[in-house]
Amino acid sequence: MERCRMVFSGSGGQGVITAAIILAETAVLHENLEAVQTQSYGAAARGGATRSDVIISDTTINFPKVIQPNVLVCLTQEAYTKFSAIIRPGGLLLTDPRFVTPQVKVDARQVALPMYERVMEQIGKPIVFNICMLGAVVGLTDLVRPQSLVKVLSERIPSGFLEMNEQALELGLAMGRDVG
């Protein structure tokens, strides 16, 4: 595989860090890949956009920070405004129209998927929005196998909440594949 550099961005509480950790663990534990997952906080993080970086590769990763992501997810307008310019030319920019109105043209494929709306319609729990987003990323990129993600979810998530997380993952996978 090529090295994939990703940035998941949004606001605190949307679960972008958790989604990034689940993806990194899946790659390492079940796909025989290397992964690094980072949060960089700074002055801008105070009241600002949360950012979580993941690099997945089949070779050793030396520098763990993402400068130009191949895949950029923005789940708030603020995150979009702040990060859309860093996308790698030819990369993929995923947003949710509930939270982001694209305003600039970037040299990347822009995909807007109504993930939040579908989660609320079909599951009714905003807490699994991040897992739906993760499903959409994997549906679009085929970075890891969905069954490997399910394994990690089932190890990390209390049993009473597992089903809604699996549903959210499936929802996202289907949405990502539809446009993938």
Added chain:
Amino acid sequence: MERCRMVFSGSGGQGVITAAIILAETAVLHENLEAVQTQSYGAAARGGATRSDVIISDTTINFPKVIQPNVLVCLTQEAYTKFSAIIRPGGLLLTDPRFVTPQVKVDARQVALPMYERVMEQIGKPIVFNICMLGAVVGLTDLVRPQSLVKVLSERIPSGFLEMNEQALELGLAMGRDVG
């Protein structure tokens, strides 16, 4: 402040990643510091020791990986064996005697605190062991103010679980200060 580089290590499920994220968020949101928090996974992570790095500083952090930690926490024998050699000379090595029997001499202050035992005696829930460890680190180092940690806990942790987390934090703080 001087830049503080930390590595929290243990096995999956001990909560070292969560502890690192809570510490990094506390530093940034309530102490006006910069922080970077990283997980590096690799071949060794499969069935091996989990490692979570945190750097806290009052100036911009460029390289987010920790090579030589000032503070190293090892919560399993395997993590101890793997990471004890990387401690910065003059640093602090924190272990729990329930899980780690020190076997090598390092050029650092070695502190063994029975955090797990105290958590089980006084709270009875192993799930808050990581928060007790975080309290001990802060009790030993004064890196952030305890009330700032409590703010982050109260934002992140569901209300039904908050009290036991605060208890675990207090327990760790007291143990850390006692030897600090």
